Amino acid sequence: MKALGTVLDHHRGVAAYYCLRWWPASLVFALLALAMPAIAGEGGRDTLRMGGDASYPPYQFIDQSGRADGFDVALARAVAGDIGLQPRFELGQWDTALERLSRGELDIVPMFWSAERERRFLFTQPILIRHHALFGRRGQAKLESLDALAKLPGVRVAVQRAGLAAEAMHALAGHGIALLELDTESGALVAVARGEADYALAPTGIGYYAIHQHDLDDVIALSPPLLERKYVFAVQRGRSDLVARIDSSLERLRASGVQNDLYVEWIGNLDPRRPRPWLLYAAGLAALLLLGPAGYAWRRQSRAGSIAAVNDANDPALMADLRDAIEAGRLGFMLQPQIDLRSGRWRGAELLVRWNHPQRGPIEPDAFVPMAEQAHVAAAMNLHLLRCGLAQRRHWPPSEPPLHLSVNVSANDLADVRLVDAIIDAAGQDGAALMLEITETDVMREPELVAAALPRLRAHDIRISVDDFGAGHSSLLNLRRLAPDELKIDRSFVATLLTSHSDQAIVTATIGLAHELGATVAAEGIEDEATQRWLADAGCDAGQGFGIARPMTADEFVALLRSTPA
Structure with a gap:
């Protein structure tokens, strides 16, 4: 197989030389992008494998048909196509995705930046700037900061296990806060609605999405935006070459408006099952x-x-x-x-x-x-x-x-x-x-x-x-x-x-x-x-x-x- 791969690489290089010599560059790149996945096969070096959370809508999730979908998935697919790779999505448990990325079984995992994570992974340039908020039930006191939780006796806070919110709450350990660690961030808000937790610390976008999807009418944000963090693609250490390629691709996707369109489609639309907005646009516009x-x-x-x-x-x-x-x-x-x-x-x-x-x-x-x-x-x-x-x-x-x-x-x-x-x-x-x-x-x-x-x-x-x-x-x-x-x-x-x-x-x-x-x-x-x-x-x-x-x-x-x- 290795010898066959070498031969294919040689012929691909020869073909590319003559194509670039005589054909328009844009046509060549389009043809190569279509041909490369078939040559490499799934799981080969021409595949971009993204891992993540199977229950993190609207950013990454498994839909009812069993397909990976969401903003992160759509952006990773656009990046893969831009740099000539075949995207492959392997969503599952969040903490498992982090371990698989560390072992090199995945190429990228979208996540929040943190100093602790930077010691484990390399990061691309930011995709978004995102925030968390403390969610609770209507009528509860508003909180201006995470430190304010330490002043509440016996307060219970729900977070996603291994997430950025969990990291932030672990830093407050010893202040009498009971931490409820769950598999998903939407589950943290459901726990508040059920009375199993007093507050949930979750990204604002995920929080509002969960409120909408689960009809949590009694749950609201009770704090200003907290934990402002860069949202990035994390890459295994030693893969700085891949970071550079993704960074260049993100710049092109921003300049062309593709990244903005994906943001508007996914983050602005609380229900991804709705028809895509542009299908409803009037022709005159x-x-x-x-x-x-x-x-x-x-x-x-x-x-x-x-x-x-x-x-x-x-x-x-x-x-x-x-x-x-x-x-x-x-x-x-x-x-x-x-x-x-x-x-x-x-x-x-x-x-x-x-x-x-x-x-x-x-x-x-x-x-x-x-x-x-x-x-x-x-x-x-x-x-x-x-x-x-x-x-x-x-x-x-x-x-x-x-x-x-x-x-x-x-x-x-x-x-x-x-x-x-x-x-x-x-x-x-x-x-x-x-x-x-x-x-x-x-x-x-x-x-x-x-x-x-x-x-x-x-x-x-x-x-x-x-x-x-x-x-x-x-x-x-x-x-x-x-x-x-x-x-x-x-x-x-x-x-x-x-x-x-x-x-x-x-x-x-x-x-x-x-x-x-x-x-x-x-x-x-x-x-x-x-x-x-x-x-x-x-x-x-x-x-x-x-x-x-x-x-x-x-x-x-x-x-x-x-x-x-x-």
């Missing part, structure tokens, strides 16, 4: 949905010259200055007026952050906002600006309907219960005057927590707008989850609207979709009257851009309102 992150990135690059933004993301001194400016409240803002395209009356304004550095002068938001996100201070920055904007709004002349102030927040920020509380507190009795523009700069890491925040915000009349719709990570799944009051069409579609038939089709479809969902539509980046008329004729409700009014100071906006009453 196909072009819009195909413009995912990769397509949008290309559009942004094509007009990168229009914004002079310095690349200081790795400048530690500037990062420190930004932190200081946020903490001291030294960031400023401008207001971008928004008009009703039918009546011509002012509808409100969007708040735009500004930073005038004491030494470097004005710095473009495209330069420092990503820095704030990288330093995890964007939420604090947006909250400060929201408070400043609402204070200024009290000086606006009265109007009917009331003028609104739009403030940008990240979708992931709304997973923070304390931030949502602060937004509600800042809005006070003026909730109807506030529109939160949710920017989907990243895949929603905790969509269930974001969804839980929305009814609380709406109970105070605070409205939701999806900013840059059609770009970033916008999807129909997120529309269903967010149920926005407004969709804002990204300026990249508006800029070439008069000359691009495809952009006209996308904008028309978006307007129709929004109105069917009961939402209004606003267009960004309107530069001329002709574009404004086209949008009004197409049914677009509102617009903003230099062709309507440039960003201005708070005092200038008040003067504008007084000179042209809304």
